[in-house]
Amino acid sequence: MMLSIIIPVYNTEKYIYNCLKSIYQQSFDFDFEIIIINDGSKDNSELEIKKFIADYTLINIHYFKQENQGVSSARNKGIEMAKGHYIWFIDSDDTIEQTSGKIISKYLNLFPNHTLVFNYNRVINNQVLRNKMPIEETHLCLKNHEFIGKITSYLWNVLYQTEFIKKYNIRFIDGTINIEDYHFNMQYFFSSFNLNIIFINEVIYNYYLNSSSTSQNKNPKHLLKLADDSLLIHSEIDKKYQLLLTEKRLKEAYSLKKELSHSVMGFFYSLLRFYDIEACQLYYNKYKKENLIPIELNSTGLKKSLFSFIINNKTLFLLLKKYVKFK
Structure with missing residues (x-):
């Protein structure tokens, strides 16, 4: 070995x-x-x-x-x-x-x-x-x-x-x-x-955790690259989910879908924290076009359920970005 x-x-x-x-x-x-x-x-x-x-x-x-x-x-x-x-x-x-x-x-x-x-x-x-x-x-x-x-x-x-x-x-x-x-x-x-x-x-x-690492770089151009990568990868994972459904591997498909939903939620939280409202609107529309929204979470946790509800409503999401500051 x-x-x-x-x-x-x-x-x-x-x-x-x-x-x-x-x-x-x-x-x-x-x-x-x-x-x-x-x-x-x-x-x-x-x-x-x-x-x-x-x-x-x-x-x-x-x-x-x-x-x-x-x-x-x-x-x-x-x-x-x-x-x-x-x-x-x-x-x-x-x-x-x-x-x-x-x-x-x-x-x-x-x-x-x-x-x-x-x-x-x-x-x-x-x-x-x-x-x-x-x-x-x-x-x-x-x-x-x-x-x-x-x-x-x-x-x-x-x-x-x-x-x-x-x-x-x-x-x-x-x-x-x-x-x-x-x-x-x-x-x-x-x-x-x-x-x-x-x-x-x-x-x-x-x-x-080094200050020079990719995850710590908050340059606006770099942030857009990160967002583009997230969209690409989430779309690829959704294709895998669809394939598992086609192959009747249902337990695996539903597990993958739940993992994907959590990751998409994480990205939208990053949008609220690090991006301006124009970028939030841009990537909301892109995720909607790729059918990555609405999120299907089925979470029993109150915070996650509430946040997924907000993400699934564009007006609420943009209002949250406009009036609430995230750290």
Whole structure:
């Protein structure tokens, strides 16, 4: 068995060496390869990568440099190069826990031929905050239609089975930089009813929130790009929902629809927080045209039910934007 670790790199000269070193320090019970895709970095990231390769010559590292095409293209290249039975995506400005190798080895031995979803830490200004997993157990085995509300939006706390990625041609949409990880997970977790998932309440990853990250960039032009990506990906997920209905995979279809509704609600909340009223009106109309509105939520929670009701009424939504300030 082998694990392929895919790391896209763009202008992370301050972090990439420590990221790679945290992987080198692991004790895995199996072989692993590190696939580094330099997506046209303009800083000294390449120097740091080559320094690490020179310092740690015994590691199986594949380094590939391409013109800047975006993180989605870089990850797709990594998938193309991967030879492992499992794929683990790691961001170049993060690190993995010192015990990650032992934890992963333990659960891969206990649950072969399963997709593993682990817990993680958020690191904000050197303060480490453990994420709260949506399970109480140490670990929990589920089928794909059973984990409504439990699907991770991230890539780096999941060990993906390469056979499913390649069999169902699961890829990122080139050029997308927003919720591209969410889209990948929706494709993957709903690819096959035969997919078995283990949720494991042990931390393997440290997610650093940096001010330079894509999610923290509030430039107006950048925000419009994020909104366009959201619309594209939500439309693609809706197509997957329609396909599941056609295939009579009803439990999976309804689970996917609920996940999609929650994600669309999240986007509309972002519209209220970060966009002007003209942009709110523009994207409301675009979502309506793609039949992503009205939202079908069926939530028992009062706040979510009320917000979905407001989203489904354009006048109420725009009035909310006009008269209420969101933080």
